[in-house]
Amino acid sequence: MNYKNKQLCKIRTITTFLTLDKDKNNWEKKIEKACYFCNNLSKRFNRIDYEVQSIRVVTNAFEEYLNINSIEEAKEDLAYISSLLNKYSNENLRIRFAIGEAKTKEQIEMLPELIASYGDLCNACVNIKKDEFDILDNTTILHCAKAVKKISQITPRGEGNFNFTVNFNCKPFIPYFPASYHESFLEDSYVIGLETPDLLVNVLSKCNESNTKKTHQEKFKEYYEVLSTSLQYHVDNINEVINSFDNSDFKFVGIDSSAAPSKNCSSMASVYELLGVEYFGAAGSVEASSLLTKVFKSIKNVPLVGFSGLMLAVIEDLGLAAGTKRKDYDIRTLLTNSAVCGIGLDTVPIEGDTSIEKIALIMQDTGTMAFRLNKPLTVRLFPYPNLKQGDITAYESDDLCNCAVLKVP
Incomplete structure (x- = not known):
């Protein structure tokens, strides 16, 4: 097969990065615009025989737009976002959503329940910082480890950890989930992942x-x-497709x-x-x-x-x-x-x-x-849960392969 065959190179994702605020009346317009943009660009790639596998929407830190006064109120907001994504999604393309980064102990503690309820429409990350002595914020790392453990206990087979990651030295504009996050001071943008x-x-x-x-x-x-x-x-x-795509809603920032x-x-x-x-x-x-x-x-x-x-x-x-x-x-x-x-x-x-x-x-x-x-x-x-080193997993997610469990040394 010739390397120029376009079946060999798939576009894993067209990922948009946008900013939401506390005014829920603005959410629908922003999400509709992102979905429309991704679907339109996807068609352009399809015309030259490149398959697009998914479209993704990444937001700024969820504390900036979700009501996080309680887990119930946060879930209500995510339910509304989920309904918007379903309303404007393309049935031929998988759509995924990331709620940005969690920044505090309380927000990290919310993630297991949010992920258990909304899964692939609630991808999230935590960006770990270091201090002036190059020492990591190990307190926050411990909170993240507790979240990983909790997710493993409250989601079937621990599969919810597919939607949570801990980032080190990661910048914005990662198109792949769940490491993706957006900063509200940045323009609405998009990235292509292969x-x-x-x-x-x-x-x-x-x-x-x-x-x-x-x-x-x-x-x-x-x-x-x-x-x-x-x-x-x-x-x-x-x-070449990107350069010929007339669009003013999202700025192209690069390819991963x-x-x-x-x-x-x-x-x-x-x-x-x-x-x-x-x-x-x-x-x-x-x-x-x-x-x-x-x-x-x-x-x-x-x-x-x-x-x-x-x-x-x-x-x-x-x-x-x-x-x-x-x-x-x-x-x-x-x-x-x-x-x-x-x-x-x-x-x-x-x-x-x-x-x-x-x-x-x-x-x-x-x-x-x-x-x-x-x-x-x-x-x-x-x-x-309940498996030891060498035991074989029994994942049911379409994304996951079954394998032997490894031991943390």
């Missing part, structure tokens, strides 16, 4: 047919060149070039194998991670935002999920690779009885790496 593992696998498979006699160094140089060229081809096509794997495309584990690594987690994995990150950062002619790097989402990737059953890698492996790529610890199933303190400590390790290495990293852990 799904490209099929492209990576196709290109590397073709490349390996002709470079069997080359040295390792020569192979890696060729891998970089062909992968970068292939990804740039599709980015240029997408950018991350591969963003899902259970419905090729596995990143296959990418590692095609790069000559025996399996993800084996010797050579970090070098391959570094190469792939360099490819995603190589894109020209368009601003790069969000992660724009390598994503290793354990329970969204069939190959990585299978690797947990073979004990190919563990949490330390994921953290080690995060040192040269991203995204941190993303969708990692852990033992149900993992203590809140241990969850907080692994968040602290990840956050320390993020700030020390000046890269965006996140933590999205899935404690699975």
